Amino acid sequence: MQSLQPPEFVKTIISRLEAAGFEAYMVGGCVRDILMGRVPKDWDVTTSARPEEIRSIFESTVPTGERHGTVTVIIDGNQAEVTAFRSESAYTDHRRPDAVTFVSDLAEDLERRDFTINAIAMRTDGTLIDYFGGKIDLEAGIIRCVGNAGERFTEDALRMLRALRFCAELGFEIEPLTFAALKDCAPLSVHLSPERVRGELCRILLSDRPATIEKAFALGLMDNYVRPGEIVLVGLPLLPRRLEPRLCYLCINLLRSGQIKETTAFLSALRFDKRTISLVSKAAALLLEGLPDTSGAMKRALFKSGHDAVSLALQTSLDCESLSLLESVASSGDCFTLDCLAIKGDDLLSLGFRGKAVGEALLFLLEHVIDNPDDNERNILLNIIKY
Numbered sequence: 210m211q212s213l214q215p216p217e218f219v220k221t222i223i224s225r226l227e228a229a230g231f232e233a234y235m236v237g238g239c240v241r242d243i244l245m246g247r248v249p250k251d252w253d254v255t256t257s258a259r260p261e262e263i264r265s266i267f268e269s270t271v272p273t274g275e276r277h278g279t280v281t282v283i284i285d286g287n288q289a290e291v292t293a294f295r296s297e298s299a300y301t302d303h304r305r306p307d308a309v310t311f312v313s314d315l316a317e318d319l320e321r322r323d324f325t326i327n328a329i330a331m332r333t334d335g336t337l338i339d340y341f342g343g344k345i346d347l348e349a350g351i352i353r354c355v356g357n358a359g360e361r362f363t364e365d366a367l368r369m370l371r372a373l374r375f376c377a378e379l380g381f382e383i384e385p386l387t388f389a390a391l392k393d394c395a396p397l398s399v400h401l402s403p404e405r406v407r408g409e410l411c412r413i414l415l416s417d418r419p420a421t422i423e424k425a426f427a428l429g430l431m432d433n434y435v436r437p438g439e440i441v442l443v444g445l446p447l448l449p450r451r452l453e454p455r456l457c458y459l460c461i462n463l464l465r466s467g468q469i470k471e472t473t474a475f476l477s478a479l480r481f482d483k484r485t486i487s488l489v490s491k492a493a494a495l496l497l498e499g500l501p502d503t504s505g506a507m508k509r510a511l512f513k514s515g516h517d518a519v520s521l522a523l524q525t526s527l528d529c530e531s532l533s534l535l536e537s538v539a540s541s542g543d544c545f546t547l548d549c550l551a552i553k554g555d556d557l558l559s560l561g562f563r564g565k566a567v568g569e570a571l572l573f574l575l576e577h578v579i580d581n582p583d584d585n586e587r588n589i590l591l592n593i594i595k596y
Contacts, residue, residue, distance in 0.1 A: 216252075221284055224333070231258040236254065236331070241329065252288075259293050260293055295318060328340070329343040350381045370413075377418045404480050407479040414455040419445045419455055422445075444527070445459070447527060449524070456485070457522070460475065472489060502530075508579045557570050
C-alpha cells in the first residue's frame with residue numbers, strides 16, 4: 210500500500226501538542242486512507258491533552274463536541290478535529306455513550322472504536338500504533354470489529370450500517386464472526402434515528418458498489434421503514450453516481466416488491482428533504498405507470514409531473530429513446546402547460562365561464578393543443594370553446 214504524507218497543518222497541530230508535553234497521533238479514517246493511498250477528506254487527531262488544554266495551545270478553535278472531548282483546531286484556514294483520549298460507558302439507547310471519561314492511555318482510546326481498520330494511530334513520521342491488527346485487515350480487505358463484535362454493535366447499532374457502507378466504499382468483505390454478530394444484532398436497528406439511517410443509506414447508494422444496500426434489507430436493518438424481505442438491485446450500478454436516480458431505482462423496486470406502499474411515506478420516514486421526496490415520488494409513479502412513448506404522452510407527462518421528474522424517471526430507466534423524445538418535445542416549442550396556452554382564464558370569464566368551469570375549459574383546450582399544436586392561437590381556441 211502506498212503511503213501519503215499528511216499536510217503541514219496536521220503536522221503543526223501534532224508537533225505543538227507534543228511540544229506542550231502531550232501525546233498526539235493521527236487516527237481513524239485519515240490513517241486508513243493514507244495507508245490505502247487515498248487523500249483523506251477529513252483529518253482527525255487523538256491526544257492525551259484535555260479539551261481545555263487543546264484550546265489553550267491553539268489560537269483558533271471551535272468547541273465542536275467538547276463534552277465528548279472534541280475541539281476543531283483551525284490553522285491557516287485548514288481544520289482538523291482534535292479529540293482527547295477517552296473511554297465510554299454503556300450505550301443505553303444503542304446510539305451514544307451515556308458518559309465519556311477522559312483517559313491517558315492511547316490503547317484504551319483505540320479500544321472503544323468500531324472496526325480494526327479505523328483503530329490505527331499514526332505518528333507524523335509514519336510509525337503506526339496498531340493494537341488490533343487493523344493494517345493486516347486493511348491489506349486483506351476485511352471489516353472486523355475491535356474486540357467483541359456483539360458488544361460493538363450493541364453499543365452503537367449504526368455500526369452495522371457503517372460496516373456495509375465500508376464494504377460498498379472500499380470493496381471489503383465482513384469477517385465471518387463480525388457478520389454473524391451483525392445478523393444477531395440487526396433488531397437493534399430499531400433504535401436508530403431516521404437521519405442517521407438516511408446518511409448511511411445515501412453513502413452506500415453513492416458508492417462504487419451501491420447494490421450493497423441489498424444486504425441492509427436482507428438483514429432486516431431497514432425493517433423500521435419497509436416490510437421485511439430481500440430485494441435485488443442488479444441495475445443500480447449502471448446508473449450515474451447521483452443520489453436521485455439511484456434512490457428512485459431503489460424506491461421503484463421496493464414498490465414493485467410490495468415492501469413499501471408509497472414512495473412519499475418511505476422517504477418522509479427517513480427525513481429526506483421536501484424537494485427530493487416530491488421529485489423521486491413523481492418519477493417513481495411515472496415509472497410504475499409506464500414511460501411515455503409518443504409526443505402526446507410525453508407532453509401529458511410533462512404537464513402532470515414536470516420536466517425534472519420526467520427526466521429523472523427516464524434517467525432511472527436508462528431508456529435512451531425516451532430521453533431523446535423528451536429532448537425533442539422540450540425543444541419543440543409546442544404547448545404542454547397552461548402557462549403557454551394562448552387563451553387565459555380572463556378570456557373565458559368574458560365568455561361567461563365561472564368557477565370550476567374555467568379550469569375545466571382550460572384543461573380541455575390544453576388537451577386539444579397537445580394533440581393539435583398548430584391550434585394554439587387565441588382566435589382558434591376561442592372558437593373551439595364557444596362551440
